[in-house]
Amino acid sequence: MDLNAGFDLSQENSVSGLPLPDAFVEFLKENGLDSSAYAGAETIPRYIRLKPGCESQLMDIETELDCKLEKVDWLPGFFSIPSHIQIASTNAYRLGKIYGMDAASGAAVMALDVTFGDHVLDLCCAPGAKLCMLADLLGNSGSITGVDVAQHRLAACRTMLQKYRLGDQCRLFVADGTTFSLVPVGSHTDMKLCSIDGQDMDIFREWTSKRSWKDRKDAAKKKVGTSTQASEEPLEPELIFYGRDSGVVGAQRTKLFRTVDDNEISTSGYDKVIVDAECTHDGSVKHIQKFEYWGWSTFQRRVLDAKRTQNLTCLQAFSSSGPFPLRPLSSRRGLALPAARPVFDLGAVCLYPPGLVPVCRPLALLTNGFRLLKVGGSLVYSTCSLTVSQNEGVIKLFLLTNPSAELMKIDAADKWRCRCGGIARTVRFDPKTSQTSGLFIAKFTKLAC
Numbered sequence: 001m002d003l004n005a006g007f008d009l010s011q012e013n014s015v016s017g018l019p020l021p022d023a024f025v026e027f028l029k030e031n032g033l034d035s036s037a038y039a040g041a042e043t044i045p046r047y048i049r050l051k052p053g054c055e056s057q058l059m060d061i062e063t064e065l066d067c068k069l070e071k072v073d074w075l076p077g078f079f080s081i082p083s084h085i086q087i088a089s090t091n092a093y094r095l096g097k098i099y100g101m102d103a104a105s106g107a108a109v110m111a112l113d114v115t116f117g118d119h120v121l122d123l124c125c126a127p128g129a130k131l132c133m134l135a136d137l138l139g140n141s142g143s144i145t146g147v148d149v150a151q152h153r154l155a156a157c158r159t160m161l162q163k164y165r166l167g168d169q170c171r172l173f174v175a176d177g178t179t180f181s182l183v184p185v186g187s188h189t190d191m192k193l194c195s196i197d198g199q200d201m202d203i204f205r206e207w208t209s210k211r212s213w214k215d216r217k218d219a220a221k222k223k224v225g226t227s228t229q230a231s232e233e234p235l236e237p238e239l240i241f242y243g244r245d246s247g248v249v250g251a252q253r254t255k256l257f258r259t260v261d262d263n264e265i266s267t268s269g270y271d272k273v274i275v276d277a278e279c280t281h282d283g284s285v286k287h288i289q290k291f292e293y294w295g296w297s298t299f300q301r302r303v304l305d306a307k308r309t310q311n312l313t314c315l316q317a318f319s320s321s322g323p324f325p326l327r328p329l330s331s332r333r334g335l336a337l338p339a340a341r342p343v344f345d346l347g348a349v350c351l352y353p354p355g356l357v358p359v360c361r362p363l364a365l366l367t368n369g370f371r372l373l374k375v376g377g378s379l380v381y382s383t384c385s386l387t388v389s390q391n392e393g394v395i396k397l398f399l400l401t402n403p404s405a406e407l408m409k410i411d412a413a414d415k416w417r418c419r420c421g422g423i424a425r426t427v428r429f430d431p432k433t434s435q436t437s438g439l440f441i442a443k444f445t446k447l448a449c
């Protein structure tokens, strides 16, 4: 079957080495991107991350993969292998000794600089490569809260945590990251763990894949509720996994799901937050390359669907007067800022009432992730898009509307194979410079104000 039937593939784009569809070439042009970034994608190595503790098995893994594992000198624990080597069917992978993870993604996690005991929020966590790396770095300290809106992807994340035996400190919520509001377990001032010997149905017992009678009843109630609920109502978070030491076992449901106000968040919010936002994935050259096999006809739906891209890049809607028509960044401290809590509409461009700031999903995710950060904590925003509108554009608008946010220097980046982003202190990985997929990284801290 010709998977590309009826789909225009550009003849002129042989420069990229791939017959890129015209619509994608147009997308690249609109965003000022050079299609030659996709040239020679197959020469970019594949990266693997070694499970900590498996260092002594390196030679056995090399023998099984039948290739040398080249140490990535700027990123501890990462190795490059030739791009044609497949790892999914190997024992090393199946037994959880290695992860498939691009080095640029590893850099985004390192930028967060997690330290012992941190409570970390991963706001777009599925399928979970970064979450697993965070869990490896934290060991048996602190906690990780993973949130994703896609239930099936989050289920894959849970499987990954179980395979690598990393779930003890983690909890996973199916929830909308633009409205998620739960702080780390144990940071509620009034939360006490209860003995679970009694029959109190309101207390979390050890997690099991079998759902309790109470959970089934709650889910059935929720189903009835959602059929009558107005669609704008935020999705109620659903806890689909929690580990033994995540602080959930023994906690009361009512307390765990209690939301706190922004004042309380400044002290009991997360120490670290990562927002690896949903984006157009155009920088993920290996992902783009896969459409050679999947068929370019699915590319339109999966990557370029107009409604989806508008949600992600709605800043473009203002391109007639330039992408940032409001005010220059330098004057942000002197601005009359719009209301702190805008109304987000994931389906369309929204306007803040006084300042006409366009809101797209990445900005909504970043804003909410930052709201959940405690004062003095740090947040990493990353996307695998090469466009300005999903990266520097989002950052500019975010800084305009969040006076307590300050861009931080990413210290580790001095050693990385990357370049500066379009705003000082941000960094960009791209195939040509870094021999990795494209990735944009910005790091913020929250000031007391």
Ligand SMILES: C[S@@+](CC[C@H](N)C(=O)[O-])C[C@H]1O[C@@H](n2cnc3c(N)ncnc32)[C@H](O)[C@@H]1O
Pocket (backbone or CB within 6 Å): 105, 123, 124, 125, 126, 127, 128, 129, 130, 131, 147, 148, 149, 150, 153, 175, 176, 177, 178, 276, 277, 278, 279, 361
């Ligand atoms: C780039 S992927 C994240 C990859 C992940 N961090 C990892 O390392 O494996 C973006 C994720 O954002 C999720 N997403 C999109 N919109 C969301 C929303 N409103 N709230 C939470 N997650 C969302 C998608 O389902 C997708 O899994």
